[in-house]
Amino acid sequence: MAEPDPFHPDSAATERIRINFAWLLRLRRAGVLGQLLTIAVVSIGLDVDLHLLPLLTVVALGLVLNFGLQVWYFRALRDGDDEKWRREGTMLLGVTMLADVLLLTALLFVSGGIGNPFWFFYIVNLVLATVVLGGVWMAIVYVAAVASVGGLLFSQLPLYGVGGPIIDFAPPGELAGIGDISLYAKGAFVSFVAVATFTAYFVRTINAELARREGELDRERQRRADAARLEALANLAAGAAHELASPLSTIAVVAKELERALERSEDVHLREDAQLVRREVTRCREILDQMSLDAGESVGEQLVALPTSQLIEAAVGKLEAGARVRISFEGDAADRALLAPRTALTRAVRGLIKNGLDASNSDAGIAVTISPLGSGVTIEVADAGTGMDAATLERAVEPFFTTKDPGSGMGLGLFLTRTLAERLGGRLVLDSEPGRGTVARLELPESGVSVPATAPRRRTPSGIFRPRG
Numbered sequence: 001m002a003e004p005d006p007f008h009p010d011s012a013a014t015e016r017i018r019i020n021f022a023w024l025l026r027l028r029r030a031g032v033l034g035q036l037l038t039i040a041v042v043s044i045g046l047d048v049d050l051h052l053l054p055l056l057t058v059v060a061l062g063l064v065l066n067f068g069l070q071v072w073y074f075r076a077l078r079d080g081d082d083e084k085w086r087r088e089g090t091m092l093l094g095v096t097m098l099a100d101v102l103l104l105t106a107l108l109f110v111s112g113g114i115g116n117p118f119w120f121f122y123i124v125n126l127v128l129a130t131v132v133l134g135g136v137w138m139a140i141v142y143v144a145a146v147a148s149v150g151g152l153l154f155s156q157l158p159l160y161g162v163g164g165p166i167i168d169f170a171p172p173g174e175l176a177g178i179g180d181i182s183l184y185a186k187g188a189f190v191s192f193v194a195v196a197t198f199t200a201y202f203v204r205t206i207n208a209e210l211a212r213r214e215g216e217l218d219r220e221r222q223r224r225a226d227a228a229r230l231e232a233l234a235n236l237a238a239g240a241a242h243e244l245a246s247p248l249s250t251i252a253v254v255a256k257e258l259e260r261a262l263e264r265s266e267d268v269h270l271r272e273d274a275q276l277v278r279r280e281v282t283r284c285r286e287i288l289d290q291m292s293l294d295a296g297e298s299v300g301e302q303l304v305a306l307p308t309s310q311l312i313e314a315a316v317g318k319l320e321a322g323a324r325v326r327i328s329f330e331g332d333a334a335d336r337a338l339l340a341p342r343t344a345l346t347r348a349v350r351g352l353i354k355n356g357l358d359a360s361n362s363d364a365g366i367a368v369t370i371s372p373l374g375s376g377v378t379i380e381v382a383d384a385g386t387g388m389d390a391a392t393l394e395r396a397v398e399p400f401f402t403t404k405d406p407g408s409g410m411g412l413g414l415f416l417t418r419t420l421a422e423r424l425g426g427r428l429v430l431d432s433e434p435g436r437g438t439v440a441r442l443e444l445p446e447s448g449v450s451v452p453a454t455a456p457r458r459r460t461p462s463g464i465f466r467p468r469g
Helices: 009-045 052-079 082-109 117-132 135-154 183-261 268-300 308-317 342-359 390-395 413-423
Strands: 159-161 164-167 303-307 325-329 337-341 366-373 376-382 427-432 438-444 457-459 465-467
Touching: 009 052, 009 082, 009 117, 052 082, 082 117, 082 135, 117 135, 117 183, 135 183, 183 268, 183 413, 303 308, 303 342, 308 325, 308 337, 308 342, 308 366, 308 376, 337 342, 342 366, 342 376, 342 413, 342 438, 413 427, 413 438
Parallel strands: 325 366
Antiparallel strands: 159 164, 303 337, 366 376, 376 438, 427 438, 457 465
16 A cells, blocks of 8 residues: 555545544543442432433443444554545544533533532533534534434433522423423523534634645645745756766767768768767757756746736747647637746647647647636646546656656746745646646736737737737
8 A cells, every 4th residue: 555645635634533532532432431430429428319321321321432432543554555544534533522422411400400510520621622523513412412412402301419409490291381490491502502602603614714824834835845846846957967978979079970980881870879978968958058047037036017928939949740739719818917927837738738738649638728816826727638547647747857768858837837836826727637638727827017009919820829920
């Protein structure tokens, strides 16, 4: 089984479920001990005539539930299945907290109802549910708690001490009417509903804010990690280009001399080998230059107001297969401008289009759609390729990861494009499934600079709109 990525959002969610489950088990064990201790102190120390059989039966049910949860917890830890934790763990947390409310209600029913001071433990259950559970389960636990307290107003078994009843809000063994409920009990119920509602709301609000801040911190950490990797890539490329420049030049010169010396030789293979060495040396230098260019431009190029129409024209204009690109502008997208590094963004868009062309058959075209998105634009590239599975799609934006044949790419294009998009306040989104191709969406904010009105545009063979001259 592959090791889970600890930095993946799903892994973080699974870890939270594990931690919540472990703490819930500890709290439940402490709760059972506390219940047994309380029963002993009240029954023996305070000489209160408790309904021991039903009380101990409820405690025993709690122990059985604890045992079942503990068995599931250890099995889930042993299996290490994140999907099982997310699917079954969340449901078990909700069911367990709902069961806790019902068990507490049963304990209170046989020990005086809301006249029992321990009825405020409903608040503890609600706070735990609000912190640990999602919206649906939290709402279920909230409704169950309020309904349980309301039910205890009308029916409960009284407690008897030495001098007679000490807690008795309703006639024993029958339902009370509204008029039989004391003013204290009515006020206690209203107070509970108010406290429970405000507690659930505020804890939920705080949780949501903490989750939002955590998400922002995760995104900032990711941006910094990407920036560090990009800087390291630029340094690596520059250092490699500097260190390899001299030996590559020497190899190129020697290969050229060999080629000249073998021009009159009858050994054609040796001459071809010398030519191959020169071509490969040239290719090595081009790769190093390309790495330096990509990383350096993305980091240090100046931001300018770049009209969307000019961006697309520049991106497609140098492609040999530009005729296979179908371009369409929606709304006023062609008249919007982006605040971006011209060369780096042009190369990024060209890379997305080239990826689409490479993924599609030689006779198939790709669709490039530029549409408004709020105050910015979305550049969508849809190819007619075979698509990617979930594992490949997840790794597609990693540096040096590529599905192309060796020598066809370095696996940096999508990584640099995503890094550039996030630096500009946008994002790169990939959507793909096997058998239906891939859609790459580059979402970018507008520069705020208006583009001057131009003459009507005409469509070129490659699909680009140009002003009529």
